[in-house]
Amino acid sequence: MPYVLLAAAIAAEVGGTTAMKYSDGFSRLWPSLATATGYVLAFVLLAQVLKSMPVGTAYAIWAGAGTAAIAAIGLVFMGEAMSAAKLGGIALVICGVVLLNLGSSH
Known part of the structure; x- marks a missing residue:
């Protein structure tokens, strides 16, 4: 169950961050509200996850x-460029998460 809540927290944070891009510096109401909602939901869900998973x-x-x-999302939907450095950085983040998971299973 904690991984389901964690996935929902990730989705809420990603949704909030994506909406932030469209809020135009919080000058547009609906994307700004979606940003706030996404982040509040993400933190509420993450707090629930922390009850049963190491922080x-x-x-x-x-x-x-x-x-x-x-x-x-930036690459596919917003036309952002992908460089070798950016791709390498993402790969390192993913490898780090995998290593942390392997280390916490003991």
């Missing part, structure tokens, strides 16, 4: 998966 593991997965997802 280091949960936060690493939340931040790493969110970062990778936002980078992919």
